[in-house]
Amino acid sequence: MELKVLDQGPSAAKAPSVKEPSAGGGCGQSACGSSADAMAHLPPHIRDKVRNHPCYSEQAHHYYARMHVAVAPACNIQCHYCNRKYDCANESRPGVVSELLTPDQAVRKVLAVAATIPQMSVLGIAGPGDPLANPERTFETFRQLTEKAPDIKLCVSTNGLALPEQVDALCRHNIDHVTITINCVDPDIGAQIHPWVFWKNRRVRGVKGAKILIEQQQKGLEMLVARGVLVKVNSVMIPGVNDAHLAEVSKVVKAKGAFLHNVMPLIAEAEHGTFYGVMGQRGPRAEELAALQDACAGDMNMMRHCRQCRADAVGLLGQDRGAEFTLDRIAEMDIDPEAAMATRARVHAQIEAHRQDKAAEAAAAHPLDDLPAGLRPVLMAVATKGQGVVNQHFGHAREFLVYEASPRGVRFMGHRKADPYCGGDDTCGDGESALDITLRALAGCEAVLCAKVGIAPWERLEAAGIMPNGEHAMEPIEDAVAQVYREMHAAGALDNNPDWMTA
Amino acid sequence: MAFSINEHCVNCWACLPLCPSAAISANLDGRARFAIDLRKCTECDGAHAEPQCAAICPIEGAILDAAGAALNPPGSLTGIPPHRLAEAMAEIQAR
Numbered sequence: 001m002e003l004k005v006l007d008q009g010p011s012a013a014k015a016p017s018v019k020e021p022s023a024g025g026g027c028g029q030s031a032c033g034s035s036a037d038a039m040a041h042l043p044p045h046i047r048d049k050v051r052n053h054p055c056y057s058e059q060a061h062h063y064y065a066r067m068h069v070a071v072a073p074a075c076n077i078q079c080h081y082c083n084r085k086y087d088c089a090n091e092s093r094p095g096v097v098s099e100l101l102t103p104d105q106a107v108r109k110v111l112a113v114a115a116t117i118p119q120m121s122v123l124g125i126a127g128p129g130d131p132l133a134n135p136e137r138t139f140e141t142f143r144q145l146t147e148k149a150p151d152i153k154l155c156v157s158t159n160g161l162a163l164p165e166q167v168d169a170l171c172r173h174n175i176d177h178v179t180i181t182i183n184c185v186d187p188d189i190g191a192q193i194h195p196w197v198f199w200k201n202r203r204v205r206g207v208k209g210a211k212i213l214i215e216q217q218q219k220g221l222e223m224l225v226a227r228g229v230l231v232k233v234n235s236v237m238i239p240g241v242n243d244a245h246l247a248e249v250s251k252v253v254k255a256k257g258a259f260l261h262n263v264m265p266l267i268a269e270a271e272h273g274t275f276y277g278v279m280g281q282r283g284p285r286a287e288e289l290a291a292l293q294d295a296c297a298g299d300m301n302m303m304r305h306c307r308q309c310r311a312d313a314v315g316l317l318g319q320d321r322g323a324e325f326t327l328d329r330i331a332e333m334d335i336d337p338e339a340a341m342a343t344r345a346r347v348h349a350q351i352e353a354h355r356q357d358k359a360a361e362a363a364a365a366h367p368l369d370d371l372p373a374g375l376r377p378v379l380m381a382v383a384t385k386g387q388g389v390v391n392q393h394f395g396h397a398r399e400f401l402v403y404e405a406s407p408r409g410v411r412f413m414g415h416r417k418a419d420p421y422c423g424g425d426d427t428c429g430d431g432e433s434a435l436d437i438t439l440r441a442l443a444g445c446e447a448v449l450c451a452k453v454g455i456a457p458w459e460r461l462e463a464a465g466i467m468p469n470g471e472h473a474m475e476p477i478e479d480a481v482a483q484v485y486r487e488m489h490a491a492g493a494l495d496n497n498p499d500w501m502t503a
Numbered sequence: 504m505a506f507s508i509n510e511h512c513v514n515c516w517a518c519l520p521l522c523p524s525a526a527i528s529a530n531l532d533g534r535a536r537f538a539i540d541l542r543k544c545t546e547c548d549g550a551h552a553e554p555q556c557a558a559i560c561p562i563e564g565a566i567l568d569a570a571g572a573a574l575n576p577p578g579s580l581t582g583i584p585p586h587r588l589a590e591a592m593a594e595i596q597a598r
Binding site for chain 2: 074078084195198201202270271275277
C-alpha cells in the first residue's frame with residue numbers, strides 16, 4: 001500500500017531517517033514537562049509505557065499521533081466550563097464532536113485512521129460525555145480494538161465519579177493510561193465548578209455533590225496507582241476560583257502517585273453557551289498559566305504541551321484531521337488491518353531510531369552555558385508541523401510552540417493558538433483579522449521562528465516588537481532558538497528589557 | 504401519567520439505561536431524538552425518589568411532565584440565570 005505520512009510533505013515524510021546536526025525534538029535536554037530528562041527518574045517500564053504516547057510525553061508529541069472516538073455521549077456530572085449541547089463542527093475544545101459513533105463505527109474509524117496515519121500510537125475515549133458513564137459502549141470499543149489492532153495503546157479520560165466501580169473493568173481491558181480531571185480537593189471550591197453530580201439515582205447539588213465527586217476521584221486515583229496504571233491528572237485553571245488552590249491539588253495527587261499533572265487554561269466564550277462563558281468568567285493569560293505551572297513543577301512532573309482536543313480529534317496534537325474520516329468517507333476505504341499494523345511497526349521503529357540519534361547528540365550539547373549567567377531570558381515562538389524542526393510557514397500555523405532561551409538552556413513553555421477556538425459562522429468571533437489574533441497570541445514573545453514569512457505579516461510583527469526569523473528552516477527547534485538567542489546577545493538586544501515589559 | 508421528551512434532547516443516552524420501566528427508546532441512527540413510551544412510563548413512582556430521566560438529563564426543558572411543564576426549568580441545571588442567557592445571546596446576535 002502507499003504510505004501516507006502526516007502532513008504528507010516530502011520533507012516531513014523523510015524526516016525520521018534524516019540525520020540532524022544536533023539536539024532538538026522539542027524539549028530535548030532541557031527541563032520541560034515530560035521530556036526525556038524529566039522522566040529520567042522513572043523506572044524503565046514506565047518510561048517505555050509513555051515513550052510513544054503524545055499526551056504523556058512532550059517529546060513523543062512531535063512524532064506520534066492520537067485519536068479520540070466519540071462513543072460516550074452520556075455524562076454523570078455538570079461542569080461550568082461545559083455545554084452539553086456538544087455538536088459543533090467549528091469549535092476546538094473538549095466535549096465537542098461532529099458525530100457520535102456506535103462501537104462498531106468507532107472501531108472501523110480507528111482502523112481507517114491507523115492505516116492512513118501510521119504514526120498513530122494511541123486511541124483515547126474522552127467523551128463527549130464521560131467514558132465511564134457509558135461503560136458498555138466504551139468497553140465494547142476497547143474489546144474489539146484489542147483484538148484487531150493490539151499495537152494501539154488504549155486510554156480514557158474521565159471525571160472520576162464512576163472510576164472506583166470501573167477500575168477492574170479498565171484493568172481487564174488493558175487500559176494502562178487513565179486521565180482524571182481533578183479541579184479541586186476542596187468541596188467548597190468544587191461547588192463553584194461542578195453544580196451537580198448524578199449519584200445513586202439522585203441529582204446531588206452544590207457542596208454535597210462536589211464532596212462526593214472529590215472522594216470518588218481520590219479513591220479512583222489510589223486504586224489505579226495500586227494496580228500499576230499510569231495516571232495523569234488534568235486540572236482546568238479558573239482565575240479567581242481554583243487558581244490559588246491548584247498547587248495544593250498538585251501536591252495531593254503527586255503524593256497519591258499520579259505520574260503527570262496537566263494544568264490547562266479555562267476556555268470560556270459566551271458563544272459556547274457555558275456557565276463560565278455566559279457569566280463572563282475569564283480564562284488565564286498565558287503568563288498566569290506559565291507561572292502556575294512553574295509553581296507546581298517543584299512538586300510534580302508538569303505537562304505543558306496539551307492542546308485540549310475535541311472528543312473526536314484525529315492526528316498529531318494541535319492538528320485535527322477528523323474531516324478526512326467521516327463515516328461516509330471511511331465506508332469507501334479499503335483497509336487491511338494486518339498490513340497497516342506492519343506498516344505502523346516499521347514507521348514507529350524509524351521514529352525511535354531517529355529519536356535515539358537525537359538523544360545521543362542532545363546529551364553532548366550544552367548550547368548556551370558559555371553566555372554570561374545574568375542574561376535575561378527571552379520567549380520565542382516557533383512554527384512547526386512536527387518532527388521537532390522549524391518547518392512551517394508563518395501564515396499556515398494554527399498554533400505556535402513557545403520556548404524560553406536563557407544561559408541555562410532552552411526550555412519548552414507551551415503552545416499558543418493562532419486561530420480562534422471558534423472560527424465558524426458569523427455568530428462566532430468579533431471581526432478581528434487572523435493576523436490580529438496571531439499577534440495577540442504571541443504577546444510576550446520577542447521572535448518568531450518559521451520556515452517562511454510574507455512581507456505584510458513581517459512588517460506587522462516587527463511593529464509589534466516580535467522579530468520574524470525565517471533563517472532556520474528545517475533546523476531542530478532547540479538549536480535554532482539557541483542560535484537566535486546568541487545572535488540577540490551579540491547584537492546587544494539582551495541588555496535592555498523589551499517594550500512590553502516596561503510599558 | 505407519563506413524561507415526554509421534546510426536541511431539545513441532544514441524544515446523550517444518559518436516561519435510557521436508568522429507566523426502571525424500559526420506557527425510553529432511541530432511534531439507532533443516532534439522529535432522531537429519544538422518546539418515552541406513554542404506556543410504559545410510571546414517572547418512577549414507587550421505584551425511585553426522583554424520576555430518573557429527569558434526574559440525569561443535562562438539558563433544561565427537554566423532559567416534560569404530563570401537563571407539559573419542564574421538569575428541569577431554565578437555569579436549574581447550568582446555573583445560568585435565564586435573563587443573563589438572553590442578554591448574552593442578544594449581544595452575540597448583534598455582532
